[in-house]
Structures are given as structure tokens and as C-alpha cells.
Amino acid sequence: MKKVVALALVVSLVAGFGWAKPRKANLKGAIKIGFFSPLTGFAAADGLSALRGAKLAVEEINKSGGLLGKKVVLVNYDDRVKSSEAVAIARKLVTKDRVVAAVSGSYSGPTRAAAPIFQQFKIPMISAYAVHPEITKAGNYIFRNGFLGTVEGKAMGEVALKFLRAKRIALLVIDNDYGHSLAEGVKMRIRQLGGAKIVYEKAYSIGEKDFTPLLTAAKAQKPDLLIATAYYNEAAQIARQVKQMGWRIQILGEEGYDSPKFLELAGDAAEGVIITTNLNRDDLSSITQNFIKNFKARYNEDPDMVGASSYDAIMLLAKAIKKAHSTNPARIRDALQSLQNEVLATGVLYRFTQGREVVKPVQVQIVKNGEFHYYGIIADPDVVTPPW
Amino acid sequence: MNYYLTILIYIGINSILALSLNIIVGYAGQISLGHAAFYGIGAYSSALIATKLGVSFWVALPSAIVITAIVGAILGLPSLRVSEDFLAITTIGINFVVQAVFKYVKFFGGALGVSGIPFPSLGGHRFSLAAFAVMTAIFTVISALVAHLINTSWIGLGLKAVREDELAASSSGVNVYKFKVLAFVLGSALAGLAGSLYAHFMMFITADDFGFPLSIAILSMIVIGGIGTVRGAFLGALLLTIMPEVFRPLSDYRMLVYAILLILFMRFLPEGLIGDESIVWKKIRGKA
Amino acid sequence: MLLQQIINGLASGGIYTLVALGLTLVYGVLKILHIAHAGIYALGAYMALIAYKIYPNIYFAFFFAMVSTALAGYLVQKYLYWPIIDQPRIVPLIASIGLFLALEELYRLIWGPYVIPFPQKFHWKTYTIGKIRLPGADLFVFALSLIFLAILYWIVNRTRIGLAMRAVADDKEVAEASGINSKWTIALSFIIGSALAGAAGLMVGVYYNSIYPTMGDVPAYKSLAVIVVGGMGSIEGTVVAGFGLGLLEALLLGFLPFAFPRDALAFIAMIIFLLIKPEGLFGR
Numbered sequence: 001m002k003k004v005v006a007l008a009l010v011v012s013l014v015a016g017f018g019w020a021k022p023r024k025a026n027l028k029g030a031i032k033i034g035f036f037s038p039l040t041g042f043a044a045a046d047g048l049s050a051l052r053g054a055k056l057a058v059e060e061i062n063k064s065g066g067l068l069g070k071k072v073v074l075v076n077y078d079d080r081v082k083s084s085e086a087v088a089i090a091r092k093l094v095t096k097d098r099v100v101a102a103v104s105g106s107y108s109g110p111t112r113a114a115a116p117i118f119q120q121f122k123i124p125m126i127s128a129y130a131v132h133p134e135i136t137k138a139g140n141y142i143f144r145n146g147f148l149g150t151v152e153g154k155a156m157g158e159v160a161l162k163f164l165r166a167k168r169i170a171l172l173v174i175d176n177d178y179g180h181s182l183a184e185g186v187k188m189r190i191r192q193l194g195g196a197k198i199v200y201e202k203a204y205s206i207g208e209k210d211f212t213p214l215l216t217a218a219k220a221q222k223p224d225l226l227i228a229t230a231y232y233n234e235a236a237q238i239a240r241q242v243k244q245m246g247w248r249i250q251i252l253g254e255e256g257y258d259s260p261k262f263l264e265l266a267g268d269a270a271e272g273v274i275i276t277t278n279l280n281r282d283d284l285s286s287i288t289q290n291f292i293k294n295f296k297a298r299y300n301e302d303p304d305m306v307g308a309s310s311y312d313a314i315m316l317l318a319k320a321i322k323k324a325h326s327t328n329p330a331r332i333r334d335a336l337q338s339l340q341n342e343v344l345a346t347g348v349l350y351r352f353t354q355g356r357e358v359v360k361p362v363q364v365q366i367v368k369n370g371e372f373h374y375y376g377i378i379a380d381p382d383v384v385t386p387p388w
Numbered sequence: 389m390n391y392y393l394t395i396l397i398y399i400g401i402n403s404i405l406a407l408s409l410n411i412i413v414g415y416a417g418q419i420s421l422g423h424a425a426f427y428g429i430g431a432y433s434s435a436l437i438a439t440k441l442g443v444s445f446w447v448a449l450p451s452a453i454v455i456t457a458i459v460g461a462i463l464g465l466p467s468l469r470v471s472e473d474f475l476a477i478t479t480i481g482i483n484f485v486v487q488a489v490f491k492y493v494k495f496f497g498g499a500l501g502v503s504g505i506p507f508p509s510l511g512g513h514r515f516s517l518a519a520f521a522v523m524t525a526i527f528t529v530i531s532a533l534v535a536h537l538i539n540t541s542w543i544g545l546g547l548k549a550v551r552e553d554e555l556a557a558s559s560s561g562v563n564v565y566k567f568k569v570l571a572f573v574l575g576s577a578l579a580g581l582a583g584s585l586y587a588h589f590m591m592f593i594t595a596d597d598f599g600f601p602l603s604i605a606i607l608s609m610i611v612i613g614g615i616g617t618v619r620g621a622f623l624g625a626l627l628l629t630i631m632p633e634v635f636r637p638l639s640d641y642r643m644l645v646y647a648i649l650l651i652l653f654m655r656f657l658p659e660g661l662i663g664d665e666s667i668v669w670k671k672i673r674g675k676a
Numbered sequence: 677m678l679l680q681q682i683i684n685g686l687a688s689g690g691i692y693t694l695v696a697l698g699l700t701l702v703y704g705v706l707k708i709l710h711i712a713h714a715g716i717y718a719l720g721a722y723m724a725l726i727a728y729k730i731y732p733n734i735y736f737a738f739f740f741a742m743v744s745t746a747l748a749g750y751l752v753q754k755y756l757y758w759p760i761i762d763q764p765r766i767v768p769l770i771a772s773i774g775l776f777l778a779l780e781e782l783y784r785l786i787w788g789p790y791v792i793p794f795p796q797k798f799h800w801k802t803y804t805i806g807k808i809r810l811p812g813a814d815l816f817v818f819a820l821s822l823i824f825l826a827i828l829y830w831i832v833n834r835t836r837i838g839l840a841m842r843a844v845a846d847d848k849e850v851a852e853a854s855g856i857n858s859k860w861t862i863a864l865s866f867i868i869g870s871a872l873a874g875a876a877g878l879m880v881g882v883y884y885n886s887i888y889p890t891m892g893d894v895p896a897y898k899s900l901a902v903i904v905v906g907g908m909g910s911i912e913g914t915v916v917a918g919f920g921l922g923l924l925e926a927l928l929l930g931f932l933p934f935a936f937p938r939d940a941l942a943f944i945a946m947i948i949f950l951l952i953k954p955e956g957l958f959g960r
Contacts, residue, residue, distance in 0.1 A: 040643045040781070042890045044789030078642070083597055085632070087590060088394050095390035109594050112503070116591060134503060175935040203935030207894070209884055210938075212684045212811070213930030233791055237884060244811050246802040264793050265885055419766055470954050472765055473709055477904055478950045484897070484943050492937070600897075604773055611770060644781035650774030655760060658767040 030073045031327055033317060034093035037105030039078035046306050050105025050128060051076060052299050053307035057314035067321050075099055079110045086110030090117040100327045103313040108132035115142045124333040128313040129306055131178045136356045141333050143356040145313045149178050152254050153185015154383045155276045155362035156227060160252060161193045163376055166225035170200040170218040174229050182229045199223050211238050219247055231256040236265035243269040259304035263370055270367045274375055278346035279308045280363040282374035291345035312344040355388035393521045397589060399629045400524035401582050404531045406609040406621035408578030414616030415544060416571035417551025418467055419476045422483030423606050426576040428598030430456040430583025432490060435502040435593055445508040445588050452584040453577050460576025464569045483600050490595035501594030505587050524585060531578055535618050547571055612653050614663025623662055679808050681930045687814035689922020690821025694876035695895050696902035696914045698869030704845035704909035705862045708757055711772040713873055714896035715779030720745045720874030721881035722783055728795035741878045742871040749870025750863055783889035791888040794881045817883055824875060832911060841865055845909055894939055901942035905949050907959025916957060
């Protein structure tokens with residue numbers, strides 16, 4: 001019996017190799033765009049959202065006739081949030097699949113590892129939402145669609161002082177480069193505007209589920225605003241635990257909160273929470289409204305920031321290809337760099353800086369009746385212009 | 389071509405890793421579930437030496453091997469006091485602690501990791517991908533030879549004695565402590581080699597690359613291939629490196645298939661595919 | 677503020693203890709590091725989702741979850757561990773890890789990678805005694821843990837089954853010689869341990885309003901640390917270490933001035949004990 005099973009194992013392994021043929025989407029003349037995001041592992045939720053956003057964009061492009069008369073094909077892979085996989089994927093996309101451009105729907109680690117390869121082979125790549133500052137420094141073929149941490153942090157500082165008139169601020173910081181750059185931005189803006197001080201500041205590790213010890217300590221300092229930088233899981237816990245503690249305080253968050261999951265998990269504790277982000281649900285622009293509507297219709301879920309960013313990243317590439325009137329990667333790059341005042345699902349892109357960071361207004365949303373709604377917008381160039 | 393070369397390089401590095409763990413687990417019989425830590429130490433030492441001291445890959449590599457070997461000796465010391473299950477847990481703990489150090493201590497770059505690690509170059513000319521692949525292949529062969537030499541030498545004899553029966557070994561005059569530490573030193577040194585190669589290939593490393601799942605993957609390589617054998621280490625490394633690539637079309641089910649294979653192998657074929665006790669190997673031998 | 681931290685610590689301590697107990701029970705009788713136990717813990721939370729579809733009631737959910745996880749535990753030991761019990765230690769260890777991975781992947785494939793909120797909304801009250809505020813959620817978790825612990829204590833110390841479990845954990849051969857059916861005893865240890873883990877999983881799902889595929893990751897490592905510190909196979913040790921860890925985490929997190937990865941404490945404690953006192957607090 002054991003022998004049979006052993007043999008079966010060997011056979012199945014060998015068969016696995018033969019069976020698993022790479023699917024050849026051999027459409028002559030199709031425009032291939034590369035995409036990678038984590039589809040398995042702990043980051044699978046974001047990876048799936050990103051992929052959905054990208055796929056939706058490609059479908060819409062093809063429905064309206066494709067690009068330059070050709071169909072667009074999304075070549076996507078799962079990077080499991082591993083840098084080594086991202087590197088292999090990047091090489092594969094560039095040398096085997098021969099994509100003309102790529103989008104990273106993944107976190108900072110894999111994006112950062114893949115960027116130099118795209119740069120080396122001169123294939124333009126847009127980082128949809130990964131925030132690490134070094135990513136765009138890989139070279140002039142690497143762009144970023146999302147906000148830099150410092151930019152968004154400054155926007156948060158703006159909201160705190162100008163909109164919410166806070167004087168004593170408690171600051172919770174995610175203990176990673178994203179969180180620290182946000183905190184830096186917040187403090188920068190507070191210093192610039194003056195009139196408020198940070199009475200409590202504490203960093204916490206990602207994955208933390210129980211914030212009660214931190215919140216208790218923060219509360220003891222009697223702040224009038226709680227700026228809690230977080231991703232949506234932690235954000236939901238923070239909001240719930242603040243409520244559970246019976247603490248009535250305004251919570252200010254950022255795009256990490258921007259997901260229907262936050263609303264779902266926090267329940268009514270989310271009511272009144274304000275965030276800076278890039279997706280304005282009340283944006284009258286048809287592009288935004290259509291995106292929200294179509295995403296919901298296609299996937300039966302409300303879109304989140306990650307999905308919206310990936311959708312826009314693909315759309316930006318499409319616009320660049322149209323503007324360059326070519327699928328030559330170098331021309332696409334130049335066209336991308338020169339884009340101005342483009343209306344996207346996530347608001348208006350004024351332009352890309354020389355360092356290929358976006359200059360875009362920051363949206364401010366508030367949770368009302370269990371939904372995100374418009375609260376304000378920050379377009380002050382002092383705040384939204386990236387440092388490079 | 390480029391892509392295939394990348395895969396070949398990964399296979400080579402993983403083979404060296406598998407061979408290195410084999411010394412500790414296969415030859416000396418010490419359960420080590422934290423081997424990724426030594427891999428990481430090798431990678432980080434090489435990366436930091438190259439970036440902070442500005443030396444070339446050719447200096448960083450041997451330095452990394454030496455550093456990892458020394459750390460391996462130090463971290464191997466706890467293994468003297470504990471055995472079996474405690475050892476397993478200790479090594480898991482070591483993995484996490486080392487990873488945490490990389491992640492939270494500023495010197496190691498913290499969460500941003502180490503970047504700008506130089507690709508190897510000779511005489512001012514940056515290696516081509518093919519050259520790197522050839523170099524990796526050479527190192528892989530050397531590692532296999534080293535492993536084989538260890539196994540067939542007096543060291544191997546001592547390790548085997550410790551593995552089979554510690555009590556009997558020590559009563560026969562074998563210095564069990566010395567051999568246990570030796571196993572860790574040799575195993576880590578090779579892991580350090582693999583780590584250095586990895587760092588200079590990726591040009592950018594973070595703590596996340598060296599976690600517990602990787603330790604399990606390396607262990608799986610030698611167990612599936614056939615523990616305690618050089619050929620088993622190679623086969624295991626080959627299979628487990630190629631699998632994620634080959635199974636990409638199945639991408640959603642990849643990890644599940646991998647996990648189920650692990651279970652099935654442990655349940656039905658724990659000797660590994662071509663280990664000494666394996667039915668498959670015996671059949672092949674029988675026929676030969 | 678100190679009291680707040682303590683209550684919070686006792687609640688998380690309760691969870692750690694419940695999960696680690698299953699691990700201790702299993703290790704005591706089979707001497708296997710049953711990493712997959714954390715996968716069964718997560719199963720408890722996921723079973724709640726199914727339970728609510730059948731009959732939306734928290735008591736039924738508990739019952740359903742615990743029965744399912746008990747059954748899962750039974751199946752695991754019968755079809756996975758028993759057949760390979762005589763293999764070198766590394767084999768059941770990798771098998772367990774493989775099972776843990778497989779379970780996580782199954783959860784992801786069946787229910788999706790997203791965090792799912794618990795199917796019932798609970799509105800916790802905060803009880804105020806003088807200046808002290810006691811969050812209802814923490815009290816609930818702590819109280820429930822105590823109840824389960826009491827039941828377990830009763831089983832282990834006051835019943836024949838418990839006696840058999842302790843005997844087998846002590847020395848399997850001698851126990852068998854005294855007429856104890858070790859196969860059944862081991863199966864029972866798994867069943868009880870898994871049921872506890874399932875309850876813990878469900879409680880965590882309620883407390884954090886979150887159910888997700890990788891929710892077993894941290895408990896997997898942490899319960900290992902707890903049983904090492906407490907003493908592998910010692911129930912008293914697990915209880916002390918479990919609550920101790922919960923308390924220490926809450927206190928350190930609240931009072932340390934720098935970011936402290938909560939999970940690191942378990943490891944640090946584990947390493948310290950492995951170096952100085954590997955048998956743990958109450959181990960032999």
C-alpha cells in the first residue's frame with residue numbers, strides 16, 4: 001500500500017510539471033501590460049483588491065475599443081509579498097511576456113525589489129500604492145500613483161489644525177516607513193502652522209490587535225484629537241476599542257482606513273471618523289461614480305483605495321499610450337511624465353514631478369451613516385507637492 | 389533566457405541552503421527549524437560589509453561566510469543544553485529573534501532593509517546574468533563536494549555517531565558537544581555563502597526574506613529529497629524552487645498543493661524521494 | 677490606569693491559556709508539537725459563520741464550533757499523527773506544519789482572504805465602579821476563560837478520564853500496563869484540547885469582530901512560547917504562563933515609551949527560559 005502511494009506521489013509530481021503549461025494568450029498584436037500583487041499569504045486581501053481594480057480598468061478599455069485599435073491584455077502574477085518572487089516575476093514580465101509597461105499592485109518590499117529590473121530594461125512601471133520613498137528613486141522609468149507618506153501626513157496636519165482646530169493631539173504611529181513618514185508629515189505641518197502640540201506619541205507594531213493599553217495611556221493626556229495612522233484592520237480595532245472604553249474623541253486617519261472592510265469591522269464605531277485619502281465617494285465626476293458603480297456591479301463589493309489606485313494606474317498607462325500614440329516603452333515613459341490635469345477615479349492628477357511623484361489634491365472623507373462621504377479637500381501646493 | 393537564468397540561480401542558491409541544513413539535520417541529527425536565520429545573517433553581513441565598507445563582492449562573500457560561521461557557533465551553543473523538541477523550539481525562537489533584530493535595529497536598515505548591494509563585477513565589468521549563473525553553479529558544485537567530504541571524513545563519522553545515539557557516542561569517547569557545535573558552524577558557513585549570493589543577486593534585502601516559512605521550506609527540501617544525502621538535497625531544492633514557477637497557472641491553489649504534498653510526503657514517504665531508505669531509491673538502485 | 681491594563685491583560689491571557697492548553701494536553705500524551713492546533717483554533721471562528729447560518733444564536737455557535745473542532749482534532753490524530761508516531765521527530769513536526777498551512781489556505785479559498793466580521797453584533801457596556809471603568813468585552817472573555825478552565829480542572833483532577841490522561845502523560849508504558857487504553861486517552865486529549873481551541877477562536881472572533889485565514893499565525897507561535905515557559909505538558913504551568921504573558925504584554929505596551937512589538941515578549945520569555953530553565957516553570 002505504501003509503495004503504491006509513494007509511486008503515485010512521484011507520478012503526480014512529474015505529471016504536475018507536464019500539465020502546468022503556461023497559458024499562451026497569443027493574441028497577435030495585443031498590448032501586454034504586466035501586473036503583480038499578493039494573491040496568497042497574509043496580504044491576499046489587498047492583492048486581490050488591486051488585481052480587481054486593474055482588471056476592471058483593462059475590461060473597460062477593451063470595451064471601448066482597446067488602445068490604438070488593439071486589445072489590452074493584463075499579464076498578472078502572484079508575488080506572495082516576497083521580494084524574491086517579485087524579482088522573478090519582473091524578469092519574466094520583461095523578458096518572456098514582453099510587456100510594454102507594468103503596474104505594481106503590491107507592497108513596498110516587492111515593488112522596491114522589482115523596480116530596478118524594470119528600470120534596467122527600460123519598461124515603465126507605476127507603483128499603484130506602495131509608499132516606500134526609494135521606489136521612484138530606482139530610475140526615471142518608475143512612477144508612483146499614490147501619495148507619499150510625508151505628503152499625506154502634512155495633509156493630516158492641515159486637517160487637524162485648520163478643519164478640526166485641535167490643540168492637543170495624541171498620535172499613534174504605525175511602526176514602519178509608511179507610518180513614520182506620515183508622522184513626520186503631521187509634525188512638519190503642525191510646526192508650520194503653529195498653535196497645537198503633540199501630547200502623546202507612540203508607535204505600534206503592525207498586526208497589533210489590542211490597542212487598549214495604548215489608548216488608555218493616550219487618554220490620560222487629555223487630547224482633543226486622536227490621529228491614529230493605521231491600515232484598515234488596525235483602524236477598525238482602534239475605533240472599536242475607543243468606543244468600548246467609552247472615550248469620546250475625534251479620530252483622524254488616512255488612506256489605510258479607506259476600505260469597506262474598515263466600515264464593516266468597526267461597525268458603528270466608525271461613525272464620525274475622518275480620513276485623508278484619494279477616493280471621494282461624492283465626487284460628481286462621472287469617472288469616479290462610474291468606477292464605484294462598475295466595481296460594485298462586477299465584484300459585489302465596494303471598492304477601496306487599493307483597488308482605485310490600481311485602476312487608475314492602468315488608466316494612466318492607457319492615457320500615456322494614447323498620448324504617445326505608440327507602444328514603444330520609451331515613448332510611453334515620456335508621455336507618462338508629461339501628463340497633466342488628468343481626471344482619474346481618484347481625483348485630478350495635476351502632474352508628475354521630476355521625481356515621478358504625483359501632485360494631486362488630497363481628499364478628506366468622513367464616515368456618515370456607515371458610509372464615506374465628502375468632508376473637504378486639500379489642494380494647497382504647500383501641502384500636496386512632494387519633496388522630489 | 390533571462391528568466392530561466394534567474395530560476396537556475398535560485399535553484400543553485402537553494403541547493404547550497406539545502407546542503408547546509410543537511411549537515412545539521414541530516415548528518416548530525418539536530419532538529420533545526422530556524423535555518424533561515426543563518427541565511428539571513430550571511431546575506432546581511434555581506435550586504436552591510438559591501439555597502440558600509442564599500443568593498444567588492446569578492447571581499448564581502450568570504451567575510452560573510454566567516455561571520456555566519458562564528459554566529460552559528462554562538463547560536464549553536466544553546467543546542468548543547470537542549471534536545472529534540474526543545475531544540476526545535478529554540479531554533480524557531482532564534483529565527484524570530486534574528487529576524488526581529490534585522491527588522492528593528494537601525495544598523496541593519498530596519499524596516500527599509502539594505503539596498504544598493506553591488507552586483508559582482510570583475511575588473512570593472514559588471515557580471516552579466518549568465519556569468520552570475522555560472523558562478524552560482526560553481527559554488528553549488530563546491531558546496532556539494534564539501535558536503536560529501538564532510539560526510540565521508542572523520543567529521544562525518546563523529547556527526548553520525550551523535551545522530552544515532554548521543555549516549556553511546558559520548559561513552560565511546562566522542563566529544564558530543566564539539567561535534568554539535570561543529571555541525572552548526574559548518575552548516576551556517578554554507579548558509580552564509582548562500583546568503584551572500586542571494587544578497588548580491590537581489591541587490592536589496594529585507595528582514596521579511598528570512599522568516600520562519602523559509603526555514604520550513606528549506607527543511608522540506610531535504611526531507612522531500614531524502615534526508616542526509618547530497619542527491620536528496622539537490623532534488624529537493626530543484627523541486628521546491630521550480631514548483632512555484634511551474635504551478636503558476638494553478639496560482640490560486642499553489643500553496644494548498646504545496647501544503648498537501650508536505651502532508652502526504654510525511655505521511656507516506658518520510659524517507660524522501662531518493663533518501664537512503666526510500667522505496668523509490670531502492671527501486672532505482674535495484675534496477676541499476 | 678493600571679487596573680485598566682490589568683483587566684485587559686487578563687482577558688488576552690485567558691485566550692492564550694485556552695489555546696495553549698490544547699497544545700499542552702496533546703504534547704503531554706503524544707509528545708508531538710502540534711502546530712496545526714492553531715489551525716483548529718481558527719476553525720472554531722470559521723465554524724461560527726456556518727453555525728449562524730443554521731441558527732443565529734451565540735450559544736449554539738459555541739456548541740457547534742466546539743463540536744466541530746473536537747471532531748477535527750480527533751480526525752487529525754487518528755489519520756495523521758498515529759500512523760507516523762514512530763517516525764523520527766521531524767516527520768510529525770513537518771506534517772503538522774503542512775496541515776496548518778493547508779488549513780489556512782482552505783480558509784482563504786473557501787471564505788476569501790478578507791477579514792470577515794463576526795455574524796452577530798455585540799454592544800458591550802462599560803461598567804463603572806467608582807473611578808474604575810471595566811470594559812464589558814474584557815470581562816466577558818476573562819469570565820468565559822475561567823469557566824472553561826474550571827471545567828477542565830474538574831475533568832483532569834476529578835474524573836477517571838483525567839486520571840488516565842495524567843497517567844499516560846507521565847509514562848505511557850506504565851499507564852498501559854495498569855490497564856489504561858492509551859489510544860482512547862490520547863484521542864480524548866485531542867478532543868478536549870481542540871474543543872478549547874475552537875472556543876478560544878470563537879471568542880477572539882467576537883472580541884475583535886474579525887475572522888480571517890491567517891488568524892492562527894500568532895497564536896501558533898505564542899502558544900508554543902507559553903507551553904515552554906509554563907513547562908511542556910504541565911497544565912498548571914500553562915495557566916500561569918498564559919495569564920502571565922497576557923498581563924506582562926498589556927503592562928509593557930502601556931508603559932514602555934517606545935514601540936514594542938507585543939509578540940516579541942513571548943519569544944524573549946521563551947528564549948530566556950530555554951537558556952536558563954528549559955523545563956519551564958512547572959515542568960519536570
